[in-house]
Amino acid sequence: MNPHISLPRHNSSGPSTFGSTPPTRNEGIRMPRFFKRLFxxxxxxxxxxxxxxxxxxxxxxxxxxxxxxxxxxxxxxxxPDPSFTYLLSFFLLLTSLAWSLAYAPTLSQTLRITLTFIFIHFLGTSLLISTLSYFLVGRLLGPGVPGLPGRRRQGLFSQPPGEGEMLEFGYCFDVSIRAFFPVWVVLYVVQFLGMPFVGKEYWVSLFFGNTLYLIAFGYYTIINFLGYNALPFLQHTELLLAPTAVLIILWFASLFGFSMPRHLAPVLWAGANLGSKAV
Incomplete structure (x- = not known):
């Protein structure tokens, strides 16, 4: 039997599919590559x-x-590469074990601290911030009238064909998890090593401890700004630096007696007690 190649009909009412896979009903519903590469x-x-x-x-x-x-x-x-998420989750696992050895006397508290560090502090906070950024940054700082906030449609994990540039939810999540890394370094590693000092009831301890939180949250704000400022279609991204002024005011007010390490240490969010080692 001789091979036969049928040419597309010229009188067909639909688009030609010659040389390509015919479209299916579910062609537009595709799993994002990020989820395909999870394992x-x-x-x-x-x-x-x-x-x-x-x-x-x-x-x-x-x-x-x-x-x-x-x-x-x-x-x-x-x-769409979850390597950063996995690696930072592994680092949080190690630091959760360190905090647990110091401040969690039971196995159940150790498990609670580990789950809290990874799934609430890191992933939960990153999903919350990325969701807020997706709806607020993309809609308020998108292209529009010069000098005024703009609005435009948004995608999730890719740019739809034929559409203009738009903010993707996946990119917002990328920015959020990367902004969390300096927070992990300062509050989960440096603060842990310095807890015997910054947890003391001295003004110098209060100053250095509260300064750690200013650096951590300030770094988080700056990296968020850099992430969205890198997108050429967003305008007025300098507004994302506004929280730094609020952070400085709160830091200055806290120097009059509010010790952030004694009240906001990551291990406290998991229900563990700092005990006498932190004071």
Whole structure:
């Protein structure tokens, strides 16, 4: 039997599918690549994730410079690689064990601290902030009348074909988890090592302890700003730096007697007691 190739009919009312797979009803419903790669560890770029973590402390602006190359090759600002999430979750697991050994006398409290650090502090907070940013930043700081906030439609994990540039929820999540890394370094590592000092009832301890929180939340705000400022279609992103003024005011007010480490230490959120080791 001779192979036969049928040409598309010229009188067909629908679009031609010659040389391509015919469209199906569910073609527009696709699982995001981020979820497809959740358990494909050989495909994850952990080396890139380590470089990003180092750069977030030394030169955070470099982290978001590479998104232009990713946008040109993948047509999405979101990077569907969960390696950063897994790596930071592993670091939180280690620090949760350290906090537990110091301040949690029972196994149940250790498990509670571990789950709280990873699923509430890190993933829960990142999902909350990224959701708020998706609806507020994308709609209020998008393209519009010069000098005024704009509004535009938004995507989730990719740029729909034929649409203009839009903020993706996946990119908001990328920014949020990267902004959490300096918070982990300052409040989960440095604060833990300094708790015997910053938890004391001295004004110098109060000053250094509260300054740690100012640095951590200030870093978080700056990295959020850098992440959204890297998108060329967003305007007035400098408004995202406004929380830094509020942080400075709260930090100055706290120096009159409110010790943040004694009331806001991460281990307290999990129901553990700092005990006499922190005072």
């Amino acid at each position: 494909k560890f050989p495909q994850m770029d952990f080396e890139m994730a380590i470089w990003e973590m180092t750069s977030l402390i030394i030169a955070p602006k470099k982290v978001f410079r590479s998104i232009y190359y990713h946008k040109q090759t993948k047509n999405t600002w979101h990077r």
